[in-house]
Amino acid sequence: MHILRGGRVADVDGTREADVGIEDGEIVAVGDLGDGDSETDVSGQVVAPGLIDAHVHVSMDGRPDVSTAVAESDYTAGYRTAANLEAAVEAGVTTVRDLGARDTLALDAAESVADGTLRGPRILAAGQAVIMTGGHGHWTGREADGPHEVRKAAREQLKRGADVVKCMATGGVLTEGAVTGAPELTETELAALVDAAAPTNTPTAAHAHGEVGIKNATRAGITSIEHGTFMDAEAAELMAEKGTYWVPTASALAGIVDHGVEAGIPESAVAKAEDAADRFVEAWEHALDAGVTIAMGTDAGTPFNFFGNIPEELERMVEYGLSPEDALEAATVNGAALLGLDDVGKVAEGYQADLVVLDDDPNADATAWQEPDAVFTAGDRVA
Numbered sequence: 058m059h060i061l062r063g064g065r066v067a068d069v070d071g072t073r074e075a076d077v078g079i080e081d082g083e084i085v086a087v088g089d090l091g092d093g094d095s096e097t098d099v100s101g102q103v104v105a106p107g108l109i110d111a112h113v114h115v116s117m118d119g120r121p122d123v124s125t126a127v128a129e130s131d132y133t134a135g136y137r138t139a140a141n142l143e144a145a146v147e148a149g150v151t152t153v154r155d156l157g158a159r160d161t162l163a164l165d166a167a168e169s170v171a172d173g174t175l176r177g178p179r180i181l182a183a184g185q186a187v188i189m190t191g192g193h194g195h196w197t198g199r200e201a202d203g204p205h206e207v208r209k210a211a212r213e214q215l216k217r218g219a220d221v222v223k224c225m226a227t228g229g230v231l232t233e234g235a236v237t238g239a240p241e242l243t244e245t246e247l248a249a250l251v252d253a254a255a256p257t258n259t260p261t262a263a264h265a266h267g268e269v270g271i272k273n274a275t276r277a278g279i280t281s282i283e284h285g286t287f288m289d290a291e292a293a294e295l296m297a298e299k300g301t302y303w304v305p306t307a308s309a310l311a312g313i314v315d316h317g318v319e320a321g322i323p324e325s326a327v328a329k330a331e332d333a334a335d336r337f338v339e340a341w342e343h344a345l346d347a348g349v350t351i352a353m354g355t356d357a358g359t360p361f362n363f364f365g366n367i368p369e370e371l372e373r374m375v376e377y378g379l380s381p382e383d384a385l386e387a388a389t390v391n392g393a394a395l396l397g398l399d400d401v402g403k404v405a406e407g408y409q410a411d412l413v414v415l416d417d418d419p420n421a422d423a424t425a426w427q428e429p430d431a432v433f434t435a436g437d438r439v440a
């Protein structure tokens with residue numbers, strides 16, 4: 058057993074003094090521990106669970122105009138993915154969920170991390186997103202129309218090993234011509250997708266900005282609403298009632314609004330993001346009033362939204378009204394529950410030893426996640 062000795066432990070159960078014992082990739086003991094085989098001195102420091110980002114795009118690199126990546130080869134996309142994964146894990150992110158990549162790129166990356174070929178966070182992946190013909194993100198998605206086609210498209214992703222089925226319930230910011238909030242897949246189509254994923258308990262995720270699309274997806278039984286930018290009170294209440302998760306991706310909006318046209322982001326995307334920013338503040342108010350469960354996601358890979366900066370999302374969530382403890386919960390156990398993982402997200406016996414060593418208590422200060430001193434994935438020190 059390897060022991061992280063002399064520090065404090067911080068997770069959703071609070072912050073307390075405890076040593077952490079690790080063996081065979083798992084946390085085997087937490088408390089006042091005797092001798093182990095080896096030790097790391099973490100006195101004066103805090104051991105926290107690695108972060109879970111429920112919404113990334115592993116092959117996208119934060120360039121201002123995402124459409125320019127389409128012309129690149131699959132090899133280039135693969136190398137970029139490797140670099141992104143390394144940046145994420147060095148920032149203390151030990152699990153990511155990819156919600157849309159070309160072909161089987163993210164699913165293959167998941168295998169390469171699992172078998173030790175690539176250094177990076179555990180990956181759960183959607184394969185290709187299911188999109189109406191001409192809808193948001195159609196250049197990398199699987200276009201499908203009508204409940205039968207949507208069901209087939211969802212089953213194709215499941216056949217490839219998808220851990221989650223992703224779809225587009227509204228238009229988006231980064232697709233030229235798509236109206237950000239306009240509904241895309243209908244409630245009937247979304248219900249067919251949910252039904253296709255149900256027998257294997259596979260979660261479903263819907264990209265949805267506009268309130269009509271959010272409600273369509275929520276009523277259809279989708280597991281998580283991604284972005285939810287124009288969420289109104291009715292949508293928030295419906296989500297709370299149905300237990301639908303919200304993955305707000307504040308970093309995606311900030312990446313576009315903070316950099317703008319001068320940085321090379323297409324004018325249409327900047328205009329749509331600026332329009333969305335004010336409504337997003339209200340979305341947070343509605344979600345917090347209604348008690349919607351929030352899981353952290355960044356949409357990393359979108360303009361100026363880099364994998365190495367993922368922990369900034371916790372600070373943004375605090376700016377929008379969460380306490381640092383709530384942000385930690387969103388980025389650990391809530392993310393784990395959304396992804397269907399029951400052994401990550403806490404510093405507790407029986408959990409995977411996905412850990413970060415920090416200088417400050419993240420339950421008191423959301424900036425504590427910046428620049429971890431050490432990162433472990435399944436017990437191996439990777440940064």
Ligand SMILES: [Zn+2]
Nearest residue numbers: 112114156356
């Ligand atoms: Zn996305």
